[in-house]
Amino acid sequence: MCRRLIIGSEGQLGTELSRFLSNKYDSDSIILTDIREESKSELIYHKLDAINYKELELIVKRYDIEEIYHLAAILSAKGEENPKMTWDLNMTSLFNVLELAKNKIVKKVFWPSSISVFGNTSPKNNTNQFCVMEPDTIYGISKLSGERWCEYYNIKYGTDIRSLRFPGIISYNTLPGGGTTDYAVEIFYSYIRKENYKCFLKKDTLLPMLFIDDAIESIDKIMTVNRNKLSIKSSYNLSGFSVSPDMISNILIEKDPSFIVSFKPDFRQDIADSWPNSINDDHAKKDWGWVAKFDLDKTVNSMVKNLKIKI
Ligand SMILES: NC(=O)c1ccc[n+]([C@@H]2O[C@H](COP(=O)([O-])OP(=O)(O)OC[C@H]3O[C@@H](n4cnc5c(N)ncnc54)[C@H](O)[C@@H]3O)[C@@H](O)[C@H]2O)c1
The missing domain is CATH 3.90.25.10 (UDP-galactose 4-epimerase, domain 1)
Known part of the structure; x- marks a missing residue:
């Protein structure tokens, strides 16, 4: 049985994704984690600080996790209140997950990027996958850096990290x-x-x-498609x-x-x-x-x- 771990399960996306995955697959195979004390869901839940690699690895090994959906982050507006903390959480937690994939402890990872990777110098309309990208927020800087690292790991280490640039x-x-x-x-x-x-x-x-049902469907689609079809190794534009x-x-x-x-x-x-x-x-x-x-x-x-x- 393939077991799946959600990091940041109690947020806007995580609550919907956990419901979707537990309906689609065996509900005992979905493990939830978040920094919050308790989960709103009935699924297996552990409080976990995503920047703590040791604790994360313990949970991954305990449940023999194959796929991670890494959703924990500080978002654009909140990120501007504490840029250093935003950088630390968004990058360290991503590295933890990338390392688990590199060391073949997990097989596949989903990590969302965002349209915040674009900035004032990017084209405004029908913005292309590849264009000038100079983000103006610490959130956008962390997402663009994260994308580059995902591509680096995918190409250099053969990891299977899949990512989408979500809009609002x-x-x-x-x-x-x-x-x-x-x-x-x-x-x-x-x-x-x-x-x-x-x-x-x-x-x-x-x-x-993007409406939430479409967001969840996009995650399901990109996580289940044959890997050979994914020409973008960083993160896909999504509209x-x-x-x-x-x-x-x-x-x-x-x-x-x-x-x-x-x-x-x-x-x-x-x-x-x-x-x-x-x-x-x-x-x-x-x-x-x-x-x-x-x-x-x-x-x-x-x-x-x-x-x-x-x-
Ligand atoms: N919601 C959007 O409009 C949107 C758009 C683009 C990208 N995204 C991305 O999707 C992902 C999920 O976003 P969301 O809207 O669900 O965010 P959210 O803020 O609603 O949820 C994030 C969750 O992460 C948890 N968290 C915070 N710090 C943590 C830590 N140290 N360890 C473990 N968990 C921690 C929070 O408690 C929260 O439940 C993020 O990566 C975000 O950047 C979201």
């Missing part, structure tokens, strides 16, 4: 953990609670986004749809004209301005058949429907 992820089960695209989740909570929403980005800030705060708020106001959204940009505006408006994901389409199923309308409908049930 929109989900309803778990709140996002401190990114620049968090508004695209928060606005739905305010709408359902019948509260006014104050958006921290300008209304016309266009950013690439869902592009949206601005007023595009979402206009749809919600049309549903309920009493919903009020105001715009008061803060430090996150500069981060958002340095990122692409839209992403070209032709390599993912060509190499492993990536197609996003959720556009803006489908995402809004699913968010409203599911949050009405949840709240």
